[in-house]
Amino acid sequence: MYPVGLRRMAVDLYYEDGVSCSRVARFVRDELGDEAPARKTVARWIREDPRHGPAGRQGASYTLDAKLRAVRVFMETGDARAAAGAAGCSETSVYAWARRYREEGGAGLVTGHGDAQAPGRAVPRGADVDELRRQVEALRLENAVMRETIRVLKADDPRLDPSALTNRERTRVVDALRGEFGLSASLDAVGLRRSTYYYGRSAIAAGDRYAALRKRIARLFERGGRVWGYRVIHRLLRLDGDDPVVVSEKVVRRIMREEGLRPVYLRRARRWSSYRGEIGDAPANLVDRDFHAGAPNRLWVTDVTQFTMDGYKCWLSPVIDCFDGMVVSWTLSRSPDAAMADRMLLDAVATLGDGDRPVIHSDRGCHYRWPGWIRICEEHGLTRSMSAKGCSPDNAAAEGFFGRLKNEFLHGRDWTGVSYDDFHARLAAYLTHYNETRIKKSLGWMSPVQYRRHLGLAS
Template sequence: MYSKYQRKKALQLYDQCKSISKVIQKLGYPTRQSLYDWIFERDSPPGYKSTRRKYNNTPDHPRHPSLKLKLETIHRCFELGENVQLVSEEIGYSRASIYTWRKKYILKGATALMNTGDDPRGKLPKGEPISSKEIEQLKAQIQDMQLEIDILKETLDVLKKDPGVDMTALKNREKSVIVDVLKNKYSLSLFLGKLKLSKSSYYYQQNQMKSPDKYAALRIRIFKLFVTTSKTYGYRRIHALLAREGIRVSEKICRIMTECKLKVNVKRRNKYSSYKGEITPAVTNIIERNFHADAPNFKWLTDITEFAIPAGKVYLSPIVDCFDGMLPAWRISTTPDASLVNNMLDDAIATLSEKEHPLIHTDRGCHYRWPGWISRMNNTGLQRSMSKKGCSPDNSACEGFFGRLKNEMFYNRNWSGITIEKFIKILNDSLFWYNENRIKISLGNMSPLEYRRSLGLVA
């Protein structure tokens, strides 16, 4: 472990200071016992040889003591607190052995302290030969269990079912797919009996799967519509788009989209809050969650929402018309200050005629309680309405607009590398698309602008 040079250097230093501790402290080696041995070997007379310890291996004092003695010794030394040296001298085994027993007991329990004689096994009892009939029964059970395992595995891998699926709840088409995957491993009759599938149903499904897909063209059209709408349209609005094209289908759209894994991803949003306390007197909640309007510019809703991207934060302040969800005006900014909502309100007021004075409902955010907002409302004769404190359902129609907007154009997209200016342009284009092209089921599968044109409200 140590070279001759290291031993020589340690012995020279010891001759100078005559201290074991100082040698170890200065050199960092060897152990105290090693240095004692080196000194003893150097200073012992020539021809001296240490006497070998004679092990007392008698029936009364075996070389390998019993498990009972080891456990009693550990109990006395480390539970009752008796002196290890005194116990060692009493039982005739070294202190190192006692500590070794304790270490093994802590790591692996009493089993680690057992000797061969502590657990005599004896002779094995004579067995009886099993009958061939029982062997065949066991083989059949093993094959049946292996069949269940293979069916479950293919159900998870091929059909993408959840673990713990009920085999009896599978459709005949799904059962036929599993049979095709494993038909070279088991007999067909064994499969059909296990899956409770009749032979006629199996061959019917085989013929159906081999026949051409009569919905192939419809699948392609549905996929294109799903992609062109930025993967934001569910089966109801896809159905509406197909109906506008003159394609008449029913519940098949939902099934086809499920088979093609065309799913709209929805993410929970974090709401931006502009509440800064009761800085001015609050006004009454006039709208009282009645978001229905019989005419445009009769009830308006507004709020502020936040878009956080790697490049920074962007804030949107729109007006939502309760009549059809149209956005008469909006403003986008990188700071949620008073000018954001005030300029937005100026733009919205500019769209009104002299006879139109809509009710504007807001939350209790500070922007709607500052002098700039209040003076604009009073000067144009617009009526204010406010939600209760911390009650988002009081402005749920506006919150719903924010949720749809973010689910369709913001969430589930990677905005890394997109600058603030580019994001504002994308957001602005999405709002124009929302007004002019995005269809709503409640509007007869028309966009807000198309709906107003159908009523003759706009050119």
Template structure:
């Protein structure tokens, strides 16, 4: 029968060497079968373990150990960094007991670790913490207590940084603004002294009280904050701070873009963006390609000089929907569009017929596309030749050659399609929603490049449209 100490030493050596043979070679005991038995017993849940030779309720090993045993265990585990498992085996008390002792120590100090029968009755009140001069048994224990309280303070500050300020767990607390630090101090100052919190968060007392004064004042941007939220909601969460600034300027409200950006950040008013794979219509060289007449020069001095086209796909639970528009390089106006459930020749040809009908006899725009099969079939080529329009094509697999059109698709999907649950929406309903958005895109959606006017407003300002 091996003693408890020998069993503990054998298990420690095994965990260090991770070898049964090496453990037996070093110690000269036990047998391989016995060591495997100890290892298996160690890995069992506490209720299923075999009783150890050392009885936990014997005079040498009382159920509630002396104060110095508890303090020594806490110091070894939480100051010196020893394994709680090894300390538990060494002193003969469970790991749960050590954690419980630490919890009691953090809550009530040394008083919480003492046996109740050894504590004077006048001191057994909740939350009572004896002074260091009467309870601490040594300077080392006092130092340990201070270190543990400081560690707990750091944990609490991190918790409030995550829960109250909604920061990432890995945030560097020194990078917090004084206003944010003041908020954390307000939450924790009932638990910790103000000087300790100020020192830990590296903020001066005067700065803290200044932030307190600022936080206690009414929000001078309250009405503006409400109006910004209304504008953001009216435009279906599609406008960033620049377009919100332009809308406010239209209403005669002069305010800095920085203030609008800050308010929108505080209110979590952000335009959600998602990337997705683009629909590809390339099906090989079914007919000779034509030169790239646009050559990435998407500037046009007037309407109906340069047109861009492509097809994009919208996949919803009910099926797939395809959009084929024509974009005017002059101002980004959608000259026309066709929406269907199949990316076939009828989709693009119908769109082209409608666009040609809007041209005067003198207008002969260049129509630029990718090398998709739709723009190389006889029907498309015949319509282009009959109307006297010029074909232009991107290089194979070179999306920047048609980047202006790709940008329009990206804005449409970011503002209307992504981050929306389309479950239960039928294809006809989706087509109606998409069509309404495209009308809004032409008539109301403001663009920075157009002086924060929509394409139709811009053309009316130039007397190019009624």
């Protein structure tokens, strides 16, 4: 009439954790209340258990190795059932052993009634005390290593593996242990050579030679909106006119990794599409995925992307010059209509000089197949080019721009309560930065505007 799991837990408390029969009965009473069995019923459960022998309580005869194995499996995986299976015990025992291990270390698992020697490791009776002392000392050292590992890594997760420490971190652990356990035993416990230990001590004593650089890198990372990777940070350090820093990319990458300076790029499961089916003959694909141009205003690409904001949606339509990636013109609209695309194209052609007749490449969206768009292209001598149906790589230059824009400007930021007008202003500021101050490796670490000035193509 009583739950099997509760009965097993009560018996395990008696045999494996050394809890008295009276306390076990109180525990069962706390769990079941008025419906709890009498103490003599709990005593009968204990007597009927296979572990009960003529001498009374016999214990489960779990070896120290078995207990440690179960605790380690539990700490590494968090799976009490798997740990119980590894030791052939109950999950209740695993939880109890793990608690004692965290509080007292390996010595807490030496209970005196359940620590039989493993087969093949029996110790002569006269040496029982010495062997037990050696085991307890080894367990104390193991527990101390785990304690110092958690302290060194400033982590609360008990499932840490000391073997994952760097040599410098192991050196700090050995320094904390050597006074209590001796240098040789501490080195063996963390798996560190003596020469490596002394080298690590010298390096720690010398201090962090990159302390000032760390602060500078962190400032640059924050100034860039937490979207710049190590290559851009590395280049900005060298381009600093007041105090340039010459250091390898590997050092910058390692410092950013150690300081947790990682851009987080979110991905959206779905994307908006302007394709509405074939509504007429499409022009040929004149670009054929070659998005290079030898001069400005030779090849333009365009597309439309959607932003889902706080309670509203809006659409961006830009024109990108494939010569250097400059945003020639753009419009933001609450509706992805023909007026949005036509206005953007009129703004773009207004920047053309005499004789400029670029190819304007797009996907097969409906914006680029309506009469107004076609008329503007014909009046200003623009040559239309279109991707294949449903083939985003055919317009990779525009898709790449949208990816950079959303990674650096949109994703990972709180847009709660930001109105359409505020969003428009922030987007305008970002696109100005994109053209004038955002450096690119492909342009010799210059922005599009800086690159054109460098070539004498802009004043």
